[in-house]
Amino acid sequence: MRHFKCLFMIFTLFFANFSIAKADMIIKDIKVEGSQYVAKSTVLNYLPLKIGQTFSFSDSHIVINRIYETGFFKDVRLYQNGNTLIIEVKEQPIIAKIEYKGNLALPDESLDQILNDIQLKKGKIFNPSKLEALKFQLQEFYFSRGYYSSKVTSKIKKLKRNRIEIEINIHEGEVALIRDINIVGNVRFDEKFLLSKMELEATSGALSDDEYSKNQLEADLETIRSYYMDRGHFNFNIKSTEVTISPNKKNIYININQIEGDIYNISTIKLHGTYHLTDKEIRKQFKIKTTDVYSRTKIQKTVQAIKDRFGEDGYAFAIVEVVPTVDEKNKSVSLDFYIKPKQKVFVRRINITGNEKTYNEVFRRELRQMESSVYSPKKMKRSKIRIQRLSYVETVDIKTIRIPNKNDQVDLEVRVKEMPSGSFTVGGAYSSAEGFTFTTNFAQNNMFGTGESFKMGLSKNSVSQNFSMATTNPYWTDDGISRSFSYYYNDTDASEISTTASYFMNSYGVSVNFGIPMAETETIFLGAGYDNTKLGTTISTPDEINSYIDLKGDEYSNIFLSMAYVNDWRNRTIFATEGAKNRLSFNVTVPGSGLEYYKSSYEFEYYYPLSERYTFNFHNNVSYGDSYVDDYGLPFFKKYYVGGVYSLRGYSSSGVGPKDEDGKATGGNLKTTGSFELVFPPAGVDITGPTRFSLFTDFGSVYKEIGDFDSNELRYSAGIAFKWFSAMGPLVFSFAEALNPDDGDKTEVFQFYVGGVF
Structure with a gap:
């Protein structure tokens, strides 16, 4: 043993000396x-x-x-x-495969994004800490959405060549349900009213939103806080929030303890700072005034309005700070606005990104904010609206980028997301008025990335055969004058429509149209064209039509002129959520044409956003036409009809208005229609998506002559509709009840149109 100890000491000293040497x-x-x-x-x-x-x-x-x-x-x-x-x-081993199971509430795409963000993916070197971070992140995700019994585990399988497979197992469990929400400390507003302001609610039935979400609870608390602070409760405070989970982690009880405080009024409003605007001009931007009850939202809107006003003059980064001073004795608040305009800002460069198919120039010509000019929020907003109104743009966002070390310059990044601009379809459509329709369509709204459009379509059903072709150059000239050419051919057998008079018609026509911009939202359209119409009769053709053909002949060649004025400041052309459109049009055949008549129309659309997802829409149309040489009025095949999915829902196509002796619609010279709608996207669908529901009330009628107008003769309907702008064309469905049909009216509760023709 002694020899062994000696050898160990020698060995230790040797390596100690070796370490010292190193x-x-x-x-x-x-x-x-x-x-x-x-x-x-x-x-x-x-x-x-x-x-x-x-x-x-x-x-x-x-x-x-x-x-x-x-x-x-x-x-x-x-x-x-x-x-x-x-x-x-x-x-560390290389990740050969990652597999996850059990993620029903979390889509695979979202999980893929999480894995990508933390760099835990196939082909990467395995990092155990990242796997733990993933499990923690997933657990937090499920907890935040009320899955308190959820568990996230992982398994690692070793493979050859230093590789591994990772299996992530997710047991979601059930979402914890809210059994009770209790609010304590409310005096001015009762508990039931405050609970109605919250998205979360206690279990009350199949349609209740009783699944707990931490994020939603925080949002609901902010809603209650804003509600009080917009009604004078300056010192409102949510003292505490208790969320209790049952032992089985399936039930949740929420207690909210709040302090309302007193109601305060605005006593004085003062402005401070050095700026080029007058105090009077700044006060025009105020959304709140003295003697008003304190409102946090009105103050925030005032701050933004002041910033926007300075922004119009180029002061893009003006600072507006509000300092409230409380007078507890008089229960009032004085507001001091401190304004620092800072420097005037110019736009150095505008970069357009995301346009893989479209030339930059197509988007640049829509911009109202120019390079090397003063930065203007108003022009920025208008530029965004003009781009997002293009039919081949899904979304657009304009980002302001500050330039390092240059406080007076910014760059703008215009990010566009394009959508398919062309389609070629061969298929069918069906409408409750015309039955099955065979269609073949070609459309390209962005030819070769230039913004020009070309459309051609052919359709055939039991009633008519149609061919149409049109092309438009929206910037025929550099200053924005548009030019359109169109051609159509139509062969109609009206005897196949049960609701209208019986006759045959064959027609074709060509036209050219120019759009001349007069102002930012105003355009005048001027056009001219030629059409030819040939008529035929059947045994069932009414005497009125036979008499017309006997007098006027059965073939007409017309040269016509058209003019329209359009004022359009909607934020979108499809599913607009804000703005209005006015259109006044007039068409007339020139003297000497086969038929001498005119048609005029006024159309008004109004859109008001009730919230981010709900829009109020009002639409009204008044159309009138007549002959300018005799008393025969409009040609019978140019008369107006009312009824159907696109004019007066709940009533059959041409189901309202003057009738002949057989009860078939003959149309009239005057038409008026309108609708009130509450429009909203389906649950879970983005607000820019292609589908919408609407609750509506329609009204309208058609009159033989303008002197026959009687508001008591207006028909009304109400119902629900669904519209989808698909690649095949619009799909429209409606359920409507005719509210006051006359004895001769024809009604339809369910109406639809599937497919589209040009």
Whole structure:
């Protein structure tokens, strides 16, 4: 035993002396051994050492920790060979596959994005800390949505060649349901009323929103806070919120303890600062005034309005701060607005991104904010609206980018997301009025990325055969004059329509139209065209039509002129949520044409956003036409009809208005229609999506002559509708009840149109 101890002491002293000998070395070379996937240069970049430095092995832990921090290695060792430092590493395995199971509430796409964000994906070097971070993040996700019994586990399967498979197992469990929400401290508003302001609600039935969400609760508390603070409760405070979970983690009880405080009024409003605007001009922007009850929202809107007003003059980054001073004795608040305009800002450069199909110039010509000009929020907003009104743009966003070290300049990044602009379809459509329709359509709204459009369509059903072709250049001239050409051919057998008079008609026509912009939202359209119409009769053709053909003949060639004035400031052309459109049009055949008549129309649309998802829409149309040479009025095939999914829902196509002796519609010279609608996207669908529901009330009628108008003869209906702008064309469905049909009216509760023709 003594000999063994002696040998051990000698061995220890030898290696101690060897370590002392290695304590200081000048590094002449560094070698990395054991690395297969990680480049040696990567290891060297993380080292706190360089060739030529002096290294002491007492600092080895610093070097080893620095390499471990990369997450690429599971073992690191240092050796010395002369003046060469040898780093021996053992790599973490490569991820060959990641599989996840049980994620019903979290879509695969969202989980893929999470994995991508934390760089835990196939082909990457495995980092155990990232796997733990993923599990923690997933657990937080499920907890925040009320899945308190959820569990996230993982399994790692080793493969050959230092590879692994990762299996992530998610047991979601059930969402905890809210059994009771109790509000304490409310005096001015009762508990039931306050609970109605919240999205979360206690279990009350199949349609109740009783699944708990932490994020939604925070949003609901902010809603209650805003409600009080917009009604004078300056000191309102939510003292505490208690969320209690049952032992089985399936039930949740929420207690909200609040302090309403007193109601405060605005006593004085003062402006402070040095600026170019007059106080009178600034006060025009105020949404709140003295003697009003305190309102946080009105103050915030005032601040934004003042910033926007300074922005119109180029002061893009004006600072507006509000300092409230409370007078507890008089229960009032004085507001001091401190305004710092800062520097006037100019736009240096405008970059357009995301346009893979469309030329930059197509978007640039819609911009009202120009490079090297003063920054204007108003022009920015208008530029965004003009771009998003283009039919081949899904979304657009304009981002302001500050330029480092240049406080008076910014760049603008216009981010567009394009949508398909062309389609070629061969298929069918069906309408409740015309039955099955065979269609073949070609459309391209953005020819070769130029913004020009071309459309061609052919359709055939039991009533008619149609062919149409049209092309439009929206910028025929550089200053924005548009030019359109169109051609159509139509062969109609009206005897196949049960609701209208029986006759045959064959017609074709060509036209050219120019749009001349008069102002930002105003355009005048001027056009001319030629059409030819040939008529035929049947045994069932009414005497009125036979008499007309006997007098006027059965074939007419017309040259017509058209004019329209349009004032359109909607924010979108499809599913607008804000703005209005006025259109006044007039068409007339020139004297000497086969038929001498005119048609005029006024159309008004109004859109008002009730919230982010709900829009109020009002639409009204009044149309009138007549002959300008005799008393026969409009040609019978140019008369107006009312009824159907696009004019007066709940009534059959042409189901309202004058009738012949057989009860078939003959149309009239005067038409008026309108509707009130509450429009909203389906639940879970983005507000820019292609589908909408609406609750509506329609009204309208058609009159033989203008003197026959009687508001008591207006028909009304109410119902619900669904519209989808699909690649095949519009799909429209409506359920409506005719509210006051006359004995001769024809009604339809369910109406639809599927497909589209040009």
